[in-house]
Amino acid sequence: MKIEKYQFQQHGDDRGQLVALEENKDFPFSVKRVYYIYDTKEGVHRGFHAHQHLQQILVCVHGSCKILLDNGKEKESVLLNSPSEGILVGNNIWREMYDFSPDAVLLVLASEFYNEEDYIRDYDKFLEFVNRE
Numbered sequence: 001m002k003i004e005k006y007q008f009q010q011h012g013d014d015r016g017q018l019v020a021l022e023e024n025k026d027f028p029f030s031v032k033r034v035y036y037i038y039d040t041k042e043g044v045h046r047g048f049h050a051h052q053h054l055q056q057i058l059v060c061v062h063g064s065c066k067i068l069l070d071n072g073k074e075k076e077s078v079l080l081n082s083p084s085e086g087i088l089v090g091n092n093i094w095r096e097m098y099d100f101s102p103d104a105v106l107l108v109l110a111s112e113f114y115n116e117e118d119y120i121r122d123y124d125k126f127l128e129f130v131n132r133e
């Protein structure tokens, strides 16, 4: 599978850098929720779920981490290590996050409010869900 990567515009000047993200312009959905993951302990793997409807943009705004995406047929992993790079994680994609540097801050822009009913947390159910046609 091909992970959809975004290179966001950096408004740099001699004071430093700034990245601005506008919904439906810099990424293809409206944002209902923002969360961030930080202070992640060594060796931790997170995620292990897919969503039925949710779309997300992931940006490691500080430090680095790796993301494994799986569409039920193919897997691909990507290193996120720049505040000006993001990836789109669509619905029906299994995701795992790992190899967090101690200083990693992973910012997530999400298209929906938190809804546990949208989660698919069982990998076999995920495979059934994506292969249902």
Ligand code: TYD
Residues within 6 Å of the ligand: 033, 035, 037, 046, 047, 048, 049, 114
């Ligand atoms: P969890 O789903 O385990 O995170 P990850 O997918 O990174 O492994 O979420 C951790 C906790 O945070 C869990 O109790 C649910 C809660 N949570 C919210 O309340 N709102 C949110 O938007 C998210 C993503 C999680």
